Amino acid sequence: MQIFDSHTHINADQFVNDLSAVVDRARALGVTHMLVLGDNKRTNARLMAMLDRFPHIYGAAGCHPEDALQYDSKWENALRKMARHPRFRVIGEIGLDYHCTVDHQLQWRVFEAQLALAEELGLPVSIHNRDAFADTYAILREHQAALVGGIMHSFNGDAQWAEKFLALGFYLSYSGVVTFHGAPEVREAAQATPLTRMLVETDAPYLTPMPYRERMNEPGMTRYTVEYLAQLREMPAMALAQQTFNNAMRMIESGKQQTNEN
Numbered sequence: 283m284q285i286f287d288s289h290t291h292i293n294a295d296q297f298v299n300d301l302s303a304v305v306d307r308a309r310a311l312g313v314t315h316m317l318v319l320g321d322n323k324r325t326n327a328r329l330m331a332m333l334d335r336f337p338h339i340y341g342a343a344g345c346h347p348e349d350a351l352q353y354d355s356k357w358e359n360a361l362r363k364m365a366r367h368p369r370f371r372v373i374g375e376i377g378l379d380y381h382c383t384v385d386h387q388l389q390w391r392v393f394e395a396q397l398a399l400a401e402e403l404g405l406p407v408s409i410h411n412r413d414a415f416a417d418t419y420a421i422l423r424e425h426q427a428a429l430v431g432g433i434m435h436s437f438n439g440d441a442q443w444a445e446k447f448l449a450l451g452f453y454l455s456y457s458g459v460v461t462f463h464g465a466p467e468v469r470e471a472a473q474a475t476p477l478t479r480m481l482v483e484t485d486a487p488y489l490t491p492m493p494y495r496e497r498m499n500e501p502g503m504t505r506y507t508v509e510y511l512a513q514l515r516e517m518p519a520m521a522l523a524q525q526t527f528n529n530a531m532r533m534i535e536s537g538k539q540q541t542n543e544n
């Protein structure tokens with residue numbers, strides 16, 4: 283089995299002393315490939331070191347809406363520089379988070395500035411959306427024509443929102459949230475998502491899937507989300523793993539041409 287974890291933070295402090303073991307445990311569970319997301323100087327530096335060390339790791343970076351106050355030209359230039367690496371393929375996670383206290387208009391500005399950067403670099407985007415479906419959708423709809431594509435990371439909407447983001451051409455990435463008892467609407471969305479547009483992820487170290495919720499999440503646990511989704515869709519886990527793997531590679535490859543020209 284070959285699984286692609288489309289959103290993980292093994293560059294977070296929690297994994298610093300355990301990185302090789304985490305990657306080995308993931309491989310043992312079939313999770314061979316991952317997209318690692320950097321969100322500050324420290325995690326970006328760790329990400330770039332990982333890209334040089336592990337050929338099956340791809341990179342993404344961006345300013346999370348929680349940090350919108352800190353986004354400036356220095357941060358933007360750091361992203362441009364990272365994008366020169368041949369396996370840096372995605373701008374993200376970027377988006378809107380209305381659960382945090384950061385001013386909404388500031389979040390919109392920083393989100394749109396990074397969408398413009400992704401358009402300029404020809405890279406797809408990884409979108410963070412928390413309690414902000416309508417505004418996230420409205421902004422992405424405006425940028426749809428100019429973007430090469432994107433991922434709704436840890437998609438946690440219902441089937442109707444799924445349909446709207448799918449219509450914008452986005453992939454929907456399902457995390458451990460789809461296994462949670464309190465998320466029947468996310469299961470409905472996962473039922474309604476075409477297999478050709480579905481991705482899987484951990485968002486490690488967060489959102490550990492059932493039945494391991496008391497443990498810290500890590501990329502290998504994408505396996506349990508794959509098995510859960512396969513059961514939900516009444517199909518072999520192997521087939522769901524392969525399909526989501528192919529989708530992730532297609533998404534990752536869509537950001538290749540431009541970065542190689544830099």
Ligand SMILES: [Zn+2]
Nearest residue numbers: 289319375485
């Ligand atoms: Zn994340």
